[in-house]
Amino acid sequence: MxxxxxxxxxxxxxxxxxxxxxxxxxxxxxxxxxxxxxxxxxxxxxxxxxxxxxxxxxxxxxxxxxxxxxxxxxxxxxxxxxxxxxxxxxxxxxxxxxxxxxxxxxxxxxxxxxxxxxxxxxxxxxxxxxxxxxxxxxxxxxxxxxxxxxxxxxxxxxxxxxxxxxxxxxxxxxxxxxxxxxxxxxxxxxxHHTFEPVPAFAPRKDLLFIGSFFHHPNIDAVHYFLADIFPLVKKKIAGVKIYIIGDNPPESIQSLAADDVIITGYIPDVSVYFNSCKVSVAPLRYGAGVKGKVHLSMSFGLPVVASSMAIEGMPFINNRHGLVVDTSQDFCQAIVSVYQDETLWTNISQNSQNLIKTHFxxxxxxxxxxxxxxxxxxx
Incomplete structure (x- = not known):
């Protein structure tokens, strides 16, 4: 040896x-x-x-x-x-x-x-x-x-x-x-690197989902979110939009584009979205390993609302590093909470970056x- x-x-x-x-x-x-x-x-x-x-x-x-x-x-x-x-x-x-x-x-x-x-x-x-x-x-x-x-x-x-x-x-x-x-x-x-300083809460708006569509769990997650969660969110947050960013969106995803659902496809520099959106969503129903979409959002200090599957394998504390929910109603309420509460948003933003620095x-x-x-x- x-x-x-x-x-x-x-x-x-x-x-x-x-x-x-x-x-x-x-x-x-x-x-x-x-x-x-x-x-x-x-x-x-x-x-x-x-x-x-x-x-x-x-x-x-x-x-x-x-x-x-x-x-x-x-x-x-x-x-x-x-x-x-x-x-x-x-x-x-x-x-x-x-x-x-x-x-x-x-x-x-x-x-x-x-x-x-x-x-x-x-x-x-x-x-x-x-x-x-x-x-x-x-x-x-x-x-x-x-x-x-x-x-x-x-x-x-x-x-x-x-x-x-x-x-x-x-x-x-x-x-x-x-x-x-x-x-x-x-x-x-x-x-990951962390990206600082984090732009302020007040000017931000809208939601973000990121993930390559060569990866099938991302296709499933977007369909689930747009069918079961986003309609509930729109009733609570007037005029909210979601930006869905990722390489190779299939026709089944592209066909869901609307005025409030922006399917961007591949974006060379995603920082503008992380710095202007208010909440990142990770409604994964299956997967393995750890999830880059969650880590990347946290590295930018963008609070994440995620399923239990999406934060698997991380030392992630609910209400500290993000919000973890597993039903459509709870997912909607969590988005609304962090979207409207600047103190909660700021605490999660700071804690999420600290988690990246310590573990990732x-x-x-x-x-x-x-x-x-x-x-x-x-x-």
């Missing part, structure tokens, strides 16, 4: 290879934002970081952003395949991070064969099988249930095959320890990553 040389928060090892499903697009989805920040931290430790999308595609401007940060990016047509690259260059890596179950299943055997000296880290991003099981339960989709069973088999196999597995919350760590006794599991959660900052992630990079190989 071997151990990375990491001392006082910085690494003096050689090279780390990170493989994900695609190039991080931090302005488009939460998983990409976390990966982008994770790569930044690894370079700050003094490692030479090489990144590859599983398909070796390297779209701009995202590839250029990584390269500008000092990260080597593997691309086509320079390489015929990642398998070839591992065979040719694997000997130089001391750690390989495989992000998401689809990538881990596809490459872990090749990494073991061609990079035998490396510590293999499986980064779950969230437990996919948990999200799929919950989605099947909420929607009654039997095909999704079948897929969840298949995903669980693959995901737990990857956990058992890796030297270390990363999860984003204590809840998911406890789940994996029950399912895979003896597995080495570490928490590296979402990573670069400093918090750095402490956790050091543990991962110190951990010995187990296989």
């Amino acid at each position: 071997r151990q990375a040389h990491v001392q006082n928060g910085s690494g003096c090892g050689k090279k780390i290879l990170v493989i994900d499903g695609m190039i991080p697009r931090p302005d488009r989805d939460s998983g990409s934002l976390r990966m982008s920040h994770l790569l930044q931290l690894l370079t700050s430790f003094g490692y030479h970081v090489t990144f590859a999308a599983a398909n070796l595609e390297a779209p701009q401007p995202y590839t250029g952003q990584l390269q500008a940060a000092g990260i080597e990016v593997l691309t086509r047509p320079d390489l015929p395949s990642l398998q070839n690259y591992l065979q040719w260059s694997g000997a130089c890596f001391e750690t390989v991070i495989l992000s998401r179950v689809s990538v881990a299943v596809r490459y872990i055997e090749a990494v073991r064969q061609y990079v035998p000296q490396a510590r293999v880290v499986f980064d779950t991003v969230d437990l996919h099988y948990v999200r799929e099981f919950r989605g099947a339960k909420v929607t009654g989709n039997r095909a999704l249930l079948k897929r969840a069973l298949q995903t669980k088999t693959k995901e737990l196999a990857a956990v058992n095959a890796a030297d270390c597995t990363l999860v984003v919350s204590l809840a998911e760590k406890e789940t994996l320890i029950r399912e895979c006794p003896g597995a080495a599991v570490q928490i590296v959660s979402n990573i 900052s670069f400093e918090a992630a750095q402490r956790q990553l050091v543990k991962v990079l110190k951990q010995e190989r187990t296989n």
Whole structure:
């Protein structure tokens, strides 16, 4: 067994290879934002970081952003395949991070064969099988249930095959320890800056929902909110609108656009919405991991009204860091309360940013990553 040389928060090892499903697009989805920040931290430790999308595609401007940060990016047509690259260059890596179950299943055997000296880290991003099981339960989709069973088999196999597995919350760590006794599991959660100063309460108006629509729980959440909650809110707050921001809204979402329902699609800079809207909503009915939409809102100091599912895995205290509700009537009342009460709004705004600084900052992630990079190989 071997151990990375990491001392006082910085690494003096050689090279780390990170493989994900695609190039991080931090302005488009939460998983990409976390990966982008994770790569930044690894370079700050003094490692030479090489990144590859599983398909070796390297779209701009995202590839250029990584390269500008000092990260080597593997691309086509320079390489015929990642398998070839591992065979040719694997000997130089001391750690390989495989992000998401689809990538881990596809490459872990090749990494073991061609990079035998490396510590293999499986980064779950969230437990996919948990999200799929919950989605099947909420929607009654039997095909999704079948897929969840298949995903669980693959995901737990990857956990058992890796030297270390990363999860984003204590809840998911406890789940994996029950399912895979003896597995080495570490928490590296979402990573955020906070944005200060926070614009004042009085000039703000309207509601905000944010989330990529490549992620099906967001589609379900918007349908639920607009059908069951927003009509109640409009009876209480005259003229209120909701801005629904996110990449790739399907026709079923676009068709819901109205004068008071603004479907923006992808927005390169979302700060203007976080700084002008009064309440962020996160009415998720299923999911897994921790929710970037909640963290991003809190990082801007924008109070969140969320379902229990949306704040899962967070040390989130109701009425302190936001409002947590699980029925349509309660969701409406919570929105009205924080929308109209400046003292409540201000307290939640301040407390939510403090929570991000304590648990979901670069400093918090750095402490956790050091543990991962110190951990010995187990296989």
